[in-house]
Amino acid sequence: MLERVRIVLIGTSHPGNIGGVARAMHNMGLADLALVAPRCDIITQDSISRASGADHLLHSAQVFASIEDAVADCTLAVGASARSRTLPWPMLSPRELADRLPAECQPADSRVALVFGREDSGLTNAELQRCHAHVHIPTNADFSSLNLAAAVQVLAYECRMAWLSQASHEPSASGPAATVQPVTVSQADDDLASHAALENYFEHLERVLITIRFHDPEKPRQLMARLRRLYLRARPEQMEMNILRGILSATEKATQHKQPRE
Amino acid sequence: MLERVRIVLIGTSHPGNIGGVARAMHNMGLADLALVAPRCDIITQDSISRASGADHLLHSAQVFASIEDAVADCTLAVGASARSRTLPWPMLSPRELADRLPAECQPADSRVALVFGREDSGLTNAELQRCHAHVHIPTNADFSSLNLAAAVQVLAYECRMAWLSQASHEPSASGPAATVQPVTVSQADDDLASHAALENYFEHLERVLITIRFHDPEKPRQLMARLRRLYLRARPEQMEMNILRGILSATEKATQHKQPRE
Numbered sequence: 001m002l003e004r005v006r007i008v009l010i011g012t013s014h015p016g017n018i019g020g021v022a023r024a025m026h027n028m029g030l031a032d033l034a035l036v037a038p039r040c041d042i043i044t045q046d047s048i049s050r051a052s053g054a055d056h057l058l059h060s061a062q063v064f065a066s067i068e069d070a071v072a073d074c075t076l077a078v079g080a081s082a083r084s085r086t087l088p089w090p091m092l093s094p095r096e097l098a099d100r101l102p103a104e105c106q107p108a109d110s111r112v113a114l115v116f117g118r119e120d121s122g123l124t125n126a127e128l129q130r131c132h133a134h135v136h137i138p139t140n141a142d143f144s145s146l147n148l149a150a151a152v153q154v155l156a157y158e159c160r161m162a163w164l165s166q167a168s169h170e171p172s173a174s175g176p177a178a179t180v181q182p183v184t185v186s187q188a189d190d191d192l193a194s195h196a197a198l199e200n201y202f203e204h205l206e207r208v209l210i211t212i213r214f215h216d217p218e219k220p221r222q223l224m225a226r227l228r229r230l231y232l233r234a235r236p237e238q239m240e241m242n243i244l245r246g247i248l249s250a251t252e253k254a255t256q257h258k259q260p261r262e
Numbered sequence: 263m264l265e266r267v268r269i270v271l272i273g274t275s276h277p278g279n280i281g282g283v284a285r286a287m288h289n290m291g292l293a294d295l296a297l298v299a300p301r302c303d304i305i306t307q308d309s310i311s312r313a314s315g316a317d318h319l320l321h322s323a324q325v326f327a328s329i330e331d332a333v334a335d336c337t338l339a340v341g342a343s344a345r346s347r348t349l350p351w352p353m354l355s356p357r358e359l360a361d362r363l364p365a366e367c368q369p370a371d372s373r374v375a376l377v378f379g380r381e382d383s384g385l386t387n388a389e390l391q392r393c394h395a396h397v398h399i400p401t402n403a404d405f406s407s408l409n410l411a412a413a414v415q416v417l418a419y420e421c422r423m424a425w426l427s428q429a430s431h432e433p434s435a436s437g438p439a440a441t442v443q444p445v446t447v448s449q450a451d452d453d454l455a456s457h458a459a460l461e462n463y464f465e466h467l468e469r470v471l472i473t474i475r476f477h478d479p480e481k482p483r484q485l486m487a488r489l490r491r492l493y494l495r496a497r498p499e500q501m502e503m504n505i506l507r508g509i510l511s512a513t514e515k516a517t518q519h520k521q522p523r524e
């Protein structure tokens with residue numbers, strides 16, 4: 001899917017931004033970069049340094065004279081745009097675009113172009129009207145102009161998320177699904193303690209709390225209930241349970257010679 | 263909600279990246295920037311030019327000596343991290359983090375810190391273990407190192423999307439987050455312990471574990487890291503923190519007459 005997404009930059013004027021775009025694309029697994037009438041050199045010290053290892057995308061980038069040439073083979077062209085336009089156009093949020101992407105990229109010959117305008121003036125109305133739809137990245141109304149590489153980063157990230165969620169729907173790759181519960185993920189290295197192990201711990205804990213005179217069964221208040229809630233919430237692993245039991249045993253050993261108390 | 267999200271940059275070495283982060287933050291409506299032991303000047307021609315109009319965030323940025331100081335008042339600290347770590351930690355995707363945010367930011371005194379590491383080496387294990395959870399931005403396995411400003415851009419974008427969807431879901435704003443984290447729900451009856459209170463607890467705990475001879479700082483293995491992970495995962499309330507501190511004090515009292523040991 002990601003290999004069918006093309007990033008199109010129109011009239012870019014700073015090599016560093018082209019390098020930053022290349023890095024953002026490669027980070028998210030995109031590789032098809034098209035430059036329309038760039039207003040600067042593409043391969044410079046600045047662009048290579050900002051690409052930071054993704055400069056092969058600078059070398060493989062195709063250069064076109066017009067947006068028509070750059071998107072000629074594309075089945076969907078979406079222009080990045082600020083919201084209000086004289087002529088209303090189908091407008092997508094980055095997430096709505098991502099939701100459409102898997103279907104749009106299904107056909108073998110499909111190509112989706114994400115078109116970005118000039119650093120200073122964006123896309124012209126003529127260029128926006130070459131696009132099937134426009135995508136607007138929500139921004140602070142008082143400060144809406146995103147850096148070019150940042151805008152590409154956000155859309156490329158949404159493309160990757162769409163690709164990953166698509167992959168996760170296939171039976172094998174249940175990776176992302178596992179992250180639904182962060183706690184579950186944190187258990188990956190060990191099994192959860194059994195309920196019996198937890199009950200044994202709570203009994204042991206109460207004995208020790210009485211020994212160190214922190215807990216008085218005659219006046220329990222809600223001490224054990226609160227401690228239960230805390231530890232049950234943490235879903236301890238077996239290994240963690242062993243550590244907590246070990247701490248209780250060490251506490252008993254360190255205090256034993258003081259029994260019976262004065 | 264967005265005003266309760268703090269971006270924490272640790273050991274940043276390029277002023278341009280700090281400027282890029284300021285621009286990304288202001289674009290998405292974030293304003294709280296904290297710098298921990300920066301390895302470069304903050305206000306430079308490069309940082310101001312990359313901030314491109316958001317340089318007021320550079321001037322208002324707070325500088326701290328350590329991550330503990332920068333997140334001391336935070337109720338949730340999330341560290342940006344590559345996936346595999348020696349000791350697995352609760353791991354969120356940027357979207358799962360965004361889903362949690364509305365509920366996390368509900369209390370008036372809540373503060374959420376998103377912590378980013380050095381350009382060259384990221385966050386240390388010690389720094390990652392100061393965080394309740396880690397967030398991993400999905401990237402191309404062959405090219406996973408995101409530019410610092412790009413990483414902040416992605417998470418800031420997800421924060422803004424969460425804020426926008428919350429606004430559109432009013433009044434049932436807490437809907438999405440409630441489904442994500444039962445932990446959050448369990449905190450309803452009391453305030454969360456601050457990060458500083460947790461750090462004080464871990465210091466006290468380590469002293470006591472040494473006293474009862476359960477812990478040998480010469481051979482730490484991963485004991486304190488495992489205990490940190492367990493208690494940070496449980497998100498203790500202030501009242502629970504008081505109970506745990508009380509247990510440590512009672513343990514010290516019950517063992518004191520046996521010091522020094524034979």
